[in-house]
Amino acid sequence: xxxxxxxxxxxxxxxxxxxxxxxxxxxxxxxxxxxxxxxxxxxxxxxxxxxxxxxxxxxxxxxxxxxxxxxxxxxxxxxxxxxxxxxxxxxxxxxxxxxxxxxxxxxxxxxxxxxxxxxxxxxxxxxxxxxxxxxxxxxxxxxxxxxxxxxxxxxxxxxxxxxxxxxxxxxxxxxxxxxxxxxxxxxxxxxxxxxxxxxxxxxxxxxxxxxxxxxxxxxxxxxxxxxxxxxxxxxxxxxxxxxxxxxxxxxxxxxxxxxxxxxxxxxxxxxxxxxxxxxxxxxxxxxxxxxxxxxxxxxxxxxxxxxxxxxxxxxxxxxxxxxxxxxxxxxxxxxxxxxxxxxxxxxxxxxxxxxxxxxxxxxxxxxxxxxxxxxxxxxxxxxxxxxxxxxxxxxxxx
Amino acid sequence: xxxxxxxxxxxxxxxxxxxxxxxxxxxxxxxxxxxxxxxxxxxxxxxxxxxxxxxxxxxxxxxxxxxxxxxxxxxxxxxxxxxxxxxxxxxxxxxxxxxxxxxxxxxxxxxxxxxxxxxxxxxxxxxxxxxxxxxxxxxxxxxxxxxxxxxxxxxxxxxxxxxxxxxxxxxxxxxxxxxxxxxxxxxxxxxxxxxxxxxxxxxxxxxxxxxxxxxxxxxxxxxxxxxxxxxxxxxxxxxxxxxxxxxxxxxxxxxxxxxxxxxxxxxxxxxxxxxxxxxxxxxxx
Numbered sequence: 001x002x003x004x005x006x007x008x009x010x011x012x013x014x015x016x017x018x019x020x021x022x023x024x025x026x027x028x029x030x031x032x033x034x035x036x037x038x039x040x041x042x043x044x045x046x047x048x049x050x051x052x053x054x055x056x057x058x059x060x061x062x063x064x065x066x067x068x069x070x071x072x073x074x075x076x077x078x079x080x081x082x083x084x085x086x087x088x089x090x091x092x093x094x095x096x097x098x099x100x101x102x103x104x105x106x107x108x109x110x111x112x113x114x115x116x117x118x119x120x121x122x123x124x125x126x127x128x129x130x131x132x133x134x135x136x137x138x139x140x141x142x143x144x145x146x147x148x149x150x151x152x153x154x155x156x157x158x159x160x161x162x163x164x165x166x167x168x169x170x171x172x173x174x175x176x177x178x179x180x181x182x183x184x185x186x187x188x189x190x191x192x193x194x195x196x197x198x199x200x201x202x203x204x205x206x207x208x209x210x211x212x213x214x215x216x217x218x219x220x221x222x223x224x225x226x227x228x229x230x231x232x233x234x235x236x237x238x239x240x241x242x243x244x245x246x247x248x249x250x251x252x253x254x255x256x257x258x259x260x261x262x263x264x265x266x267x268x269x270x271x272x273x274x275x276x277x278x279x280x281x282x283x284x285x286x287x288x289x290x291x292x293x294x295x296x297x298x299x300x301x302x303x304x305x306x307x308x309x310x311x312x313x314x315x316x317x318x319x320x321x322x323x324x325x326x327x328x329x330x331x332x333x334x335x336x337x338x339x340x341x342x343x344x345x346x347x348x349x350x351x352x353x354x355x356x357x358x359x360x361x362x363x364x365x366x367x368x369x370x371x372x373x374x375x376x377x378x379x380x381x382x383x384x385x386x387x388x389x390x391x392x393x394x395x396x397x398x
Numbered sequence: 399x400x401x402x403x404x405x406x407x408x409x410x411x412x413x414x415x416x417x418x419x420x421x422x423x424x425x426x427x428x429x430x431x432x433x434x435x436x437x438x439x440x441x442x443x444x445x446x447x448x449x450x451x452x453x454x455x456x457x458x459x460x461x462x463x464x465x466x467x468x469x470x471x472x473x474x475x476x477x478x479x480x481x482x483x484x485x486x487x488x489x490x491x492x493x494x495x496x497x498x499x500x501x502x503x504x505x506x507x508x509x510x511x512x513x514x515x516x517x518x519x520x521x522x523x524x525x526x527x528x529x530x531x532x533x534x535x536x537x538x539x540x541x542x543x544x545x546x547x548x549x550x551x552x553x554x555x556x557x558x559x560x561x562x563x564x565x566x567x568x569x570x571x572x573x574x575x576x577x578x579x580x581x582x583x584x585x586x587x588x589x590x591x592x593x594x595x596x597x598x599x600x601x602x603x604x605x606x607x608x609x610x611x612x613x614x615x616x617x618x619x620x621x622x623x624x625x626x627x628x629x630x631x632x633x634x635x636x637x638x639x640x641x642x643x644x645x646x647x648x649x650x651x652x653x654x655x656x657x658x659x660x661x662x663x664x665x666x667x668x669x670x671x672x673x674x675x676x677x678x679x680x681x682x683x
Contacts, residue, residue, distance in 0.1 A: 204618075265517045
């Protein structure tokens with residue numbers, strides 16, 4: 001049975017176990033950690049995120065007199081694992097800065113934990129809650145809300161194809177999908193579009209032929225895929241095999257990045273529209289330089305999973321320089337309202353909800369013979385900024 | 399054409415893929431009483447074998463033969479050098495070892511081909527769709543239905559009309575009796591295991607142009623394969639066909655009736671079948 005002496009022994013042991021925190025405090029190194037999926041279904045994200053963070057850290061070297069170091073944290077795409085590993089990084093290594101997260105569920109879970117510890121999270125996840133009802137002072141988002149995705153993808157296409165009045169949607173039944181659908185319905189109503197049907201599917205669905213048969217039977221003009229990643233790829237691949245490209249226009253609300261085009265190939269992507277939060281041919285000075293650097297160092301063109309953690313790290317460094325400090329509280333203050341040159345041009349961190357205001361892109365897949373290089377899968381045909389006013393996001397900054 | 403009729407045809411197409419996937423699992427369990435959680439890994443290797451061969455310039459039609467052949471030989475080696483030594487252990491050990499093997503296969507695929515998936519185009523002859531009134535269906539999926547039927551026919555003849563089939567059927571009743579009759583049962587075990595794995599690989603090759611290839615496809619299909627086997631009756635060849643078709647039709651029809659529950663209803667159908675017939679549609683007590 002535990003007694004006071006035993007308790008004191010345990011306390012001493014706990015104090016010794018926490019030694020790395022004090023060691024860190026004395027060190028000149030500034031350790032940041034990128035919490036993302038390094039294994040499992042989403043391991044590709046981790047692979048590219050590692051390259052993005054690595055590039056930014058190596059380019060910078062040190063910030064405010066402290067040598068920059070980074071560590072990848074494998075969240076396994078599981079919120080519980082993400083929280084546990086973030087707690088370990090905070091308690092054992094004194095990490096306070098977490099740039100480069102990408103997945104929604106784990107970002108929401110980590111956001112609370114990092115906020116509680118007084119740290120700073122920069123995420124690229126899609127869940128609107130991050131800069132909405134669950135926003136907090138420790139969390140910033142470079143990715144775009146579902147409102148921006150729908151407005152930036154469907155609105156320009158509606159204007160491009162005024163005769164296409166009948167739209168069919170296929171939607172994954174979870175928060176991100178529901179939010180996309182809600183925003184799409186609002187846009188359809190505003191633009192006089194007839195929403196001829198929707199097929200919900202689960203997050204584990206890989207077979208879409210039944211849903212595509214529904215879409216075919218609806219005689220829609222446009223098939224709007226609101227799913228993401230591998231599910232969007234499967235739905236699109238199967239839609240092409242069902243001959244839907246010849247029957248209707250197909251648009252994917254949010255492409256997951258260049259690797260999605262590489263895995264699908266030009267035969268499938270040619271003529272298909274995609275919403276994109278990042279595309280490597282964005283014509284800004286910052287992006288052109290970034291693409292050159294990535295190609296020189298890694299021999300690949302950057303995709304979203306590489307670019308987003310890179311710019312998160314750059315934002316963090318810029319904010320530290322602006323704050324002239326590496327204390328999270330000071331850096332958060334510097335980030336709020338910060339205007340900086342980013343991948344998409346001049347970007348701004350909105351003070352009220354910590355959402356980065358920047359462009360969203362509509363791109364169109366091109367045929368193999370029109371590709372200028374092996375990564376030139378699509379042309380940007382529209383870009384623009386679409387954001388709800390801060391008071392409409394339901395963010396009450398904690 | 400009526401939407402539900404379209405979904406019925408589509409469900410049959412889906413069901414044939416599930417049959418090809420599940421039949422090997424069923425045969426292996428029927429004879430070896432071996433719960434093979436690495437079945438999805440053979441599906442995965444078949445799909446990636448097809449992808450690699452096509453990348454090397456081999457015609458898709460050849461991959462239908464080469465993919466299952468290569469995986470069948472690999473499975474035969476695994477049976478001889480690993481599984482044969484663990485048949486006498488309880489099912490829990492079988493699960494542990496086969497899950498481990500599946501993970502090794504998945505990680506090996508990631509190491510060699512990377513974590514990002516890839517596309518496999520159907521052969522030129524099977525690209526495009528068949529249009530009949532308002533019925534539109536991919537030519538390739540029609541081919542898969544035909545291939546599934548052909549496989550069912552060949553396996554049916556093999557199991558019902560040959561000496562090997564008689565041994566397998568008798569072996570599924572009593573392996574000891576077959577051994578006492580002078581049959582080298584270990585050789586039969588190896589052959590059946592290789593055959594089961596080869597059919598999983600064939601399913602992988604057939605599925606590659608439909609869903610592409612990615613390192614996690616083996617794990618994803620394993621659940622469906624088990625459902626088809628359990629619904630049809632474990633160890634029953636005809637049961638795998640019935641189970642596969644039932645699962646495919648339920649999934650497809652539910653896509654129109656209740657889309658969010660299309661996948662869920664597969665498991666509801668399984669529960670219903672097991673309530674009414676605990677040994678599956680065509681299984682024996």
